[in-house]
Amino acid sequence: MVNVSMSPQQAAMVLVKRQKMRESLIGFAQNIDIPGAPVRDDDDLEQFDALMAGGGNIETGLSAHHVLLMNKLQETMLKPYGRLMVFMPPGSAKSTYCSTVAPVWYMGKFPGSRIILTSYGTDLAKKHGTKARAIVQQDNYLGAFSTTLSKETSAREMWALDNGSEYMSGGLLSGITGNRANGVVIDDPIKGRAEADSKTVRERTLAAFEDDLKTRFLPKAWMVLVQTRWHDEDLGGLLLPEDYAGESGSIMCRDGMVWDVINLPAKAMRGDDPLGRTVGEYLWPEWFDKMHWYQYEPRPGDADSPNERTWSALYQQSPRPDHGNQFEREWVDWYTIGRHPKHLNMYCASDYAVSDNEGDFTEHGIAGLDQDGELWITDWWYGQSPPDITIDALLMLCRRWGVKRGFNETGIIRKAIEPLFRQRQRQLKQYLSIEYLASIGDKTARFQNFRGMASAGKLHIPDCPWGHRLVDQLCVFPGRSRDDAVDVCSAFGRGLEGMVWSKAAAVEPVRKVGLVFGSWEWLTHGTDSTEVEKPRIF
Numbered sequence: 001m002v003n004v005s006m007s008p009q010q011a012a013m014v015l016v017k018r019q020k021m022r023e024s025l026i027g028f029a030q031n032i033d034i035p036g037a038p039v040r041d042d043d044d045l046e047q048f049d050a051l052m053a054g055g056g057n058i059e060t061g062l063s064a065h066h067v068l069l070m071n072k073l074q075e076t077m078l079k080p081y082g083r084l085m086v087f088m089p090p091g092s093a094k095s096t097y098c099s100t101v102a103p104v105w106y107m108g109k110f111p112g113s114r115i116i117l118t119s120y121g122t123d124l125a126k127k128h129g130t131k132a133r134a135i136v137q138q139d140n141y142l143g144a145f146s147t148t149l150s151k152e153t154s155a156r157e158m159w160a161l162d163n164g165s166e167y168m169s170g171g172l173l174s175g176i177t178g179n180r181a182n183g184v185v186i187d188d189p190i191k192g193r194a195e196a197d198s199k200t201v202r203e204r205t206l207a208a209f210e211d212d213l214k215t216r217f218l219p220k221a222w223m224v225l226v227q228t229r230w231h232d233e234d235l236g237g238l239l240l241p242e243d244y245a246g247e248s249g250s251i252m253c254r255d256g257m258v259w260d261v262i263n264l265p266a267k268a269m270r271g272d273d274p275l276g277r278t279v280g281e282y283l284w285p286e287w288f289d290k291m292h293w294y295q296y297e298p299r300p301g302d303a304d305s306p307n308e309r310t311w312s313a314l315y316q317q318s319p320r321p322d323h324g325n326q327f328e329r330e331w332v333d334w335y336t337i338g339r340h341p342k343h344l345n346m347y348c349a350s351d352y353a354v355s356d357n358e359g360d361f362t363e364h365g366i367a368g369l370d371q372d373g374e375l376w377i378t379d380w381w382y383g384q385s386p387p388d389i390t391i392d393a394l395l396m397l398c399r400r401w402g403v404k405r406g407f408n409e410t411g412i413i414r415k416a417i418e419p420l421f422r423q424r425q426r427q428l429k430q431y432l433s434i435e436y437l438a439s440i441g442d443k444t445a446r447f448q449n450f451r452g453m454a455s456a457g458k459l460h461i462p463d464c465p466w467g468h469r470l471v472d473q474l475c476v477f478p479g480r481s482r483d484d485a486v487d488v489c490s491a492f493g494r495g496l497e498g499m500v501w502s503k504a505a506a507v508e509p510v511r512k513v514g515l516v517f518g519s520w521e522w523l524t525h526g527t528d529s530t531e532v533e534k535p536r537i538f
Contacts, residue, residue, distance in 0.1 A: 014143070017031050017140075017144075018140075018143050018144040021105075021140070021144035021145075022108075022109060022144055022145065024070075024074060025070045025071075025073055025074040025101070025102060025105050026062075026067060026070045026071070026074075028101070028105045028144070029062070029066075029070060029097065029101050029105075030062065031140055031144075032101070032135055032138060032140055032141065033135075033138060033140075034096060034100070034101070034131075034135075063284050063286065063287065064275055065088070065092060065264055065275060065283060065284060066093060066097065068262065068264075068274060068275065069086065069088075069094065069097055069098070069262060070097055070101075070102070072084055072260055072262055073097065073098060073102045073224065074102075075260070076222050076224060076260060077102065077106050077183060077222050079222065080220035080222075081220055081221070081222065081257065082222035082223070082260075083222070083223055083253075083257050083258065083259040083260065084222075084223070084224045084225070084259065084260045084261075084262070085224075085225045085226075085227075085236055085239070085240075085259050085260070085261045085262070085263075086098055086224065086225065086226045086227075086262050087227065087228075087229055087236065087261070087262065087263045087264065087265075087317040088262070088264045088283075088317070089264075089265065089266040089283065089314065089315040089316075089317070090228075090314065090315070091284075091288065092264065092283065092284065094226050095128070095187055095188075095226060098185055098187060098224050098226045099117055099128040099132070099185050099187045099226065100128060100131045100132045100135065101135070102185075102224070103115045103117065103132055103167065103183065103185060104132050104135050104136050104141070104167075106182075106183060107136070107161055107163075107165035107166075107167065108136070108141065108144065108145030108147060108161070108163070108165070109145070110165070110182070111147070111161075111163035111164050111165060112163065112164040112165060113165045113166075113182045113183070114165070114166045114168070114179060114180060114181045114182050114183075114218070115165070115166070115167045115168070115181060115182070115183050115184075115185070116168050116169070116170075116176060116179060116181040116183075116184045116185070116213070116216060117129060117132075117167070117168070117169040117170075117184075117185045117187065118169065118170055118171065118172045118176055118184070118185070118186050118187070118189075118213060119169075119171060119172065119186070119187045119188050119189070120171065120172060120173065120188055120189055120190055120191040120195070120205075121171045121174075121191065122157070122169075122170050122171035122174050123171075124171075124187075124188070125157065125169035125170050125171055125187075126156045126157045126169055128169055128187060129156055129157055129158075129159070129167060129168075129169035130156045132167060133149060133156070133159050133167070136148055136149050136161060137149050145163070146163075147161045147162055147163035147165075148161065148162060149161065149162075150162045156169075157169045157170060166179070168181075172186065172189050172205065172208050172209070172212075172213065173204055173205065173208050176208075176212050176213050176216055179216060180216050180217065180218050181216050181217065181218060181221055182218050182220075182221050182222070183221060183222045183223070183224075184213060184216070184217070184221065184222070184223045184224070185223075185224045185226065186209075186213070186223070186224070186225045186226065186227070186235070187226045187227075188226065188227055188228065189205050189209070189225075189227060189234070189235045190202070190205060190227070190230060190231075190234055190235065192230065193230050193309075193310075193313070195230075196230035196231035196234055196319075197230075197231065199233075202231065202233055202234065202235075202238075205234075205235055206235060206238055209235060225239075225259075228313065228314055228317070229313055229317040229318065229319045230313050230314070230319060231313070231319050232319045232476070234319070237319070238254070239253045239254055239255055239259065240253055240254070240259075240261075241253060241254060242254075242482050243361070243482040245469055245472035245473060245476075246263055246265075246269060246270060246317070246318055246472055247261070247263065247270065247272060248261050248262055248263045248264075248272070248273075248274040249261060249274075262274060263317055264283055264317075265283070265315065265316040265317050265318065266282060266283050266293055266296075266297075266315040266316060267280060267281070267282055267283075267293065267297070267315070267316065268280060268281045268282075268283075269316065269318070269329065269472075270468055270472070271463065271464075271465070271468050272465070272468075293315075296310070296311055296314075296315055297311055297315070298311050318475070318476065319476075326444060326447055326451055326474075326477050326478060327451060327454060327471075327474040327475050327477060328455070328475070329471060329475050331454040331455055331457065331459060332454070332459060332460075332461050332471055333457065333459065333460045333461070334460075334461060334462070334463040334467070335376075335460050335461070335462060335463065336462070336463060337462035337463065337464050337467075340368065340376045340378055340460070340509065341368070341370045341371075341376065342508055343370075343371075343503075343506035343507065343508055344368025344369060344370055344376060344378075344506060344507065344509055345368060345369040345499075345501055345502060345505045345506055345507075346366065346367070346368045346378075346401050346402055346403045346404075346507055346509065347366075347367055347368070347369070347403060347405055347406055347407065347492065347495065347496065348364060348365065348366055348367075348394060348397065348398050348403045348405075348406035348407075348432070349364075349365050349367070349406055349407045349408070349488045349489075349491035349492045349495065350362070350363065350364045350365075350394055350406065350407075350408050350488060350491070351363050351408075351409070351413075351484050351485075351487035351488045351491070352387070352390065352408075352413050352416070352417050353384065353390075353484070354413055354416040354417070360384070360482075360484065361382045361383065361384055361482065361484045362382065362383060362384070362385065362390040362484070363380070363381070363382045363484045363485050363487070363488045364380065364381040364382070364390075364393060364394045364397055364488070365377060365379070365380050365485075365488045365489070365492065366378050366379040366380070366397050366398070366401050366403060367492055368401075368509060369496060369499065369501055370501060371501040371503075371506075372458075372501070373458065373500065373501065374453075374458040374459070374460065375453055375458060375459055375460065375492065375496070376460045377459075377460065377461050377462065377467070377470070378401060378462070378509060379397055379400070379401060380466045380467075380470060380485075381393045381394070381397055382466075382484070382485070387416070387417060387420055388420060388424065391417070391420060391421050391424045392424060392428070394406075395424060395425065395428050395430040395432070396430075398430060398432055399428075399430050401507075401509055402507040402508075402509065403432065404431075404432060404433060405432065405433045405434075405435070406432050406433070406434050406435070406495075407434070407435050407436075407437055407491040407492065407494070407495030408434055408435075408436050408437065408491065409436070409437055409439055409487070409491065410436035410437060410438055410439060411439050414436050421434075435495055437491060437494050437495060443477075443478065443483065443486070443487070443490070444478055446487075446490040446493075446494060447477070447486060447489070447490045447493065448493070449490075449493030449494050449496075449497050450489045450490055450492055450493025450494075451493070452493070453493060453496075454474075469485075470485050470489075473485040473486055474486060474489065
């Protein structure tokens with residue numbers, strides 16, 4: 001009902017505002033008051049308090065990542081079996097929108113709907129529920145949806161609207177029973193590092209998710225998972241595919257469902273950042289200046305700088321093992337693909353998938369050694385295909401780049417691949433001299449030569465999708481994530497140990513500009529060059 005004392009213009013504006021609140025989550029968020037500071041726990045590092053303290057209009061804090069998040073939340077809630085994972089740093093207001101604003105918008109828009117909100121602890125879940133309940137008691141909410149808090153409910157953890165919608169909150173590990181839901185929000189299923197490092201807690205969390213929470217779903221129910229990536233085997237990590245490398249978008253996960261993923265680290269790490277940020281650009285610069293992030297970001301060579309693992313997990317959403325990683329992104333010299341030195345000694349290295357593990361990939365790398373002893377990775381191939389296809393892929397790469405020599409691990413890989421490899425060489429008339437490297441030590445030990453080259457600033461990788469995928473794997477090694485590309489790099493490091501550039505062996509790699517029809521370069525850099533190499537048939 002519109003206030004009769006309003007002028008016609010004021011009444012029209014109120015009606016338009018209410019229509020916007022009903023139509024979209026963004027319109028709703030722009031026209032409600034967030035009650036007080038965001039939910040926080042004693043161990044939570046949320047820095048968003050000042051923006052919303054005292055209950056201000058959410059529009060003052062609406063930023064590009066908020067718009068991205070709310071659009072994806074709305075899409076998820078309106079889609080049958082919608083699934084969304086949200087990984088963002090502290091202070092980004094992810095809980096405010098996912099656990100407080102979005103559920104009550106859905107409850108008003110769809111009378112009779114049921115929402116379950118769960119977290120690592122019952123108290124934190126109740127705090128989310130209390131804030132959500134405060135929103136539905138606002139006049140704007142009543143005006144937009146013609147409903148408000150039911151007089152029959154008053155509990156913080158469970159309340160209802162008089163349109164029949166219900167909201168239930170509780171701790172994930174305490175058990176969610178009794179209610180079924182059209183929508184579920186899981187906000188921080190694991191409290192912090194200590195719990196994330198406990199295999200027992202991780203297993204209990206997964207069991208509660210599978211055995212308790214998922215059994216509460218009504219048909220076509222949607223789910224949103226909001227969390228900090230403390231560990232690569234946290235709930236999100238166990239759902240994501242083993243080769244997940246920090247990308248956003250629609251991803252087929254190990255539960256058989258396609259999840260939309262929003263991964264927004266504090267400092268952009270990928271060329272395909274969902275906000276379009278360049279690598280190294282910080283999140284929300286209009287609110288958080290560089291000094292804000294400086295207090296959390298490790299500083300090389302500074303013994304007093306913050307913990308690297310905390311920064312990587314809490315702020316970058318890229319969990320690392322406690323004993324430290326073997327590779328740093330800062331070691332890479334990114335170059336424009338095709339702009340490598342004119343003459344290189346070219347080599348190949350491979351890691352073949354010979355097991356039945358569905359997470360294993362065959363990977364081939366092409367790299368060149370320059371006259372200064374620096375390594376230029378120039379091409380890459382990966383896939384899950386039969387051996388004849390993967391072998392042919394390597395031979396075609398080597399033909400293209402003039403490669404005559406390469407490296408492989410010996411042992412089971414050699415026994416499984418070598419007979420077919422020799423046969424395909426004869427049939428395609430493309431011959432390689434492969435040095436089979438002894439399997440000494442563990443993967444970390446075999447990686448050390450390549451690591452030393454990289455840490456000395458002698459590694460050059462193309463600034464392209466497969467280049468960033470490669471570095472993403474290197475940066476999380478050793479860990480649970482797939483490491484097939486790491487094995488290829490280890491082969492390069494071991495095979496090239498002690499080698500020096502030879503003018504007699506140097507070749508001029510294919511392409512003057514770097515654009516070969518159908519290649520990664522051609523797909524990612526366009527075809528505006530007059531020097532595009534014509535497609536070849538082998």
